[in-house]
Amino acid sequence: MNQAPYFRVRYSLGLAIALCVMGPVLLAVGLLTHNVVTIVIGGLDTGIGLAMAMVPYITITGPELALRNMLGMTMRRAKVADDRGSPSGFSIQKEGRLLRWDDPEGQARSIKISRFASGNEDFEALAAWLRTGLLG
Numbered sequence: 001m002n003q004a005p006y007f008r009v010r011y012s013l014g015l016a017i018a019l020c021v022m023g024p025v026l027l028a029v030g031l032l033t034h035n036v037v038t039i040v041i042g043g044l045d046t047g048i049g050l051a052m053a054m055v056p057y058i059t060i061t062g063p064e065l066a067l068r069n070m071l072g073m074t075m076r077r078a079k080v081a082d083d084r085g086s087p088s089g090f091s092i093q094k095e096g097r098l099l100r101w102d103d104p105e106g107q108a109r110s111i112k113i114s115r116f117a118s119g120n121e122d123f124e125a126l127a128a129w130l131r132t133g134l135l136g
Helices: 014-033 036-054 120-134
Strands: 009-010 056-061 066-068 074-079 091-095 098-102 112-113
Touching: 009 074, 009 120, 014 036
Parallel strands: none
Antiparallel strands: 009 056, 056 066, 066 074, 091 098, 098 112
């Protein structure tokens, strides 16, 4: 049985809305001009925009962080908290517009979280939780 995530970082809603608006426009233009490439791109933009609006980018369930793609499949997993839910074991580095966690247990593993792709408020809340251990 899956445990419900207690923290989610969503994809950028502005980017999702832009794709959801641009996709049908391209689809309509493609249908009017009989351009197959424009029809395909319009359909893809619409699908990607809807997926970005519905699927979370990152979920934190208990001590585990799961980085997901737009289809909802977990692409990377990392332990970011102890059993009490406080962040531990990772160093945090802000590199421009990315957060990076390096596993200090000797594993050459890091997770980069794009601030552009994630929602701004969610990204800041995740950064604050990693710094302070408090979700808010």
